[in-house]
Amino acid sequence: MTLARYASDPQRSRGRRYPEQATPHRTEFQRDRDRIVHSTAFRRLVYKTQVFLNHEGDLFRTRLTHSIEVAQLGRSIARALGLCEDLVEAIALAHDLGHTPFGHAGQDALNACMATHGGFEHNLQSLRVVDQLEERYPQFDGLNLTFETREGILKHCSRNHAQALEAREPGGVGHRFLARTQPSLEAQLCNLADEIAYNAHDIDDGVRSGLLTLEQLEQVSLFDGYRRAALAAHPHLVGRRLLYEAIRLMLSAQVHDVIDATAAALREAAPADADAVRHAPPLVAFSAPMRERSDALKQFLFRNLYRHPQVMQTTGQAQQVVQTLFEAYRAQPGEMPAAYAQQADLPRAIADYIAGMTDRFAAREHTRLTGLKLLDA
Numbered sequence: 001m002t003l004a005r006y007a008s009d010p011q012r013s014r015g016r017r018y019p020e021q022a023t024p025h026r027t028e029f030q031r032d033r034d035r036i037v038h039s040t041a042f043r044r045l046v047y048k049t050q051v052f053l054n055h056e057g058d059l060f061r062t063r064l065t066h067s068i069e070v071a072q073l074g075r076s077i078a079r080a081l082g083l084c085e086d087l088v089e090a091i092a093l094a095h096d097l098g099h100t101p102f103g104h105a106g107q108d109a110l111n112a113c114m115a116t117h118g119g120f121e122h123n124l125q126s127l128r129v130v131d132q133l134e135e136r137y138p139q140f141d142g143l144n145l146t147f148e149t150r151e152g153i154l155k156h157c158s159r160n161h162a163q164a165l166e167a168r169e170p171g172g173v174g175h176r177f178l179a180r181t182q183p184s185l186e187a188q189l190c191n192l193a194d195e196i197a198y199n200a201h202d203i204d205d206g207v208r209s210g211l212l213t214l215e216q217l218e219q220v221s222l223f224d225g226y227r228r229a230a231l232a233a234h235p236h237l238v239g240r241r242l243l244y245e246a247i248r249l250m251l252s253a254q255v256h257d258v259i260d261a262t263a264a265a266l267r268e269a270a271p272a273d274a275d276a277v278r279h280a281p282p283l284v285a286f287s288a289p290m291r292e293r294s295d296a297l298k299q300f301l302f303r304n305l306y307r308h309p310q311v312m313q314t315t316g317q318a319q320q321v322v323q324t325l326f327e328a329y330r331a332q333p334g335e336m337p338a339a340y341a342q343q344a345d346l347p348r349a350i351a352d353y354i355a356g357m358t359d360r361f362a363a364r365e366h367t368r369l370t371g372l373k374l375l376d377a
């Protein structure tokens with residue numbers, strides 16, 4: 001597959017923070033992808049919550065299977081548009097590496113604990129994992145990924161954080177948040193593939209958990225259109241197979257929509273190369289009608305699944321676990337491994353340690369330190 005002129009070309013990468021020799025059989029973005037797959041943080045994703053706590057069931061998405069679904073959707077779209085599939089895959093597999101245990105509940109609790117110490121943000125933490133926290137190479141901390149993969153991992157960033165990044169790395173990955181430019185098309189694509197993936201799999205997991213019903217989903221026009229289409233083609237389809245077929249049709253339609261809308265935007269903007277993309281408006285997008293329907297689905301999931309009383313109850317317990325761990329390590333840093341306990345910036349070291357935990361490790365640590373059992377793990 002040849003790359004389109006506006007794709008990120010691994011041979012024209014802005015390179016790594018610590019220069020390395022090229023290898024004969026892999027491109028720079030393939031090497032990034034491979035480093036991510038072999039990282040410790042990547043393996044932990046299998047025991048980290050997406051929406052349902054890890055121990056609530058074996059078939060729900062975890063951060064790992066979510067990331068693989070994002071990579072699959074991203075690669076399909078990238079291939080159709082002539083974008084760099086390897087870069088898309090690297091960004092997709094790394095995009096959630098900085099997530100705390102217990103999903104957004106964990107992140108909110110950790111951010112509250114860090115309020116007077118610079119805060120905690122999972123996106124920035126994903127970058128911190130690949131830049132600093134992974135310990136695998138003799139010559140440097142982190143994975144020493146290319147600029148393009150790091151740019152894609154840093155999806156959002158506040159002005160304050162961008163200024164701090166810019167001070168450490170002038171013209172680096174924080175720069176675009178100050179200059180208000182766009183990231184590569186591959187990075188833009190991962191963002192949208194993330195949304196497509198979680199909207200679809202959260203319907204599936206929501207129904208599997210019993211918190212959502214197929215009848216309730218009839219209010220969501222995007223989903224209901226494909227449920228009807230599935231029934232028109234297979235009138236006897238019921239239950240799980242009907243759900244799967246409707247989700248499958250919805251995913252295909254969204255993928256085709258992004259490909260068509262983005263191809264049209266690229267024709268119109270006609271960026272000369274990957275750098276011109278950074279100075280153009282955002283180009284990877286749904287069509288306007290699909291954007292509206294996707295937003296309506298998101299709102300439905302927010303109201304009916306993410307804010308479901310049963311989800312909220314476990315959310316409260318998870319927040320308590322994170323908060324208690326933070327306070328316990330502050331009072332007794334020696335309860336953490338020495339490498340964390342000896343750091344000069346203790347609150348940041350505690351945040352790094354907690355953020356790296358899997359759900360079940362965090363729950364066990366909480367039990368070890370308090371004697372209480374808030375979450376089964």
Ligand code: MG
Binds near residue numbers: 066095096194
């Ligand atoms: Mg994600």
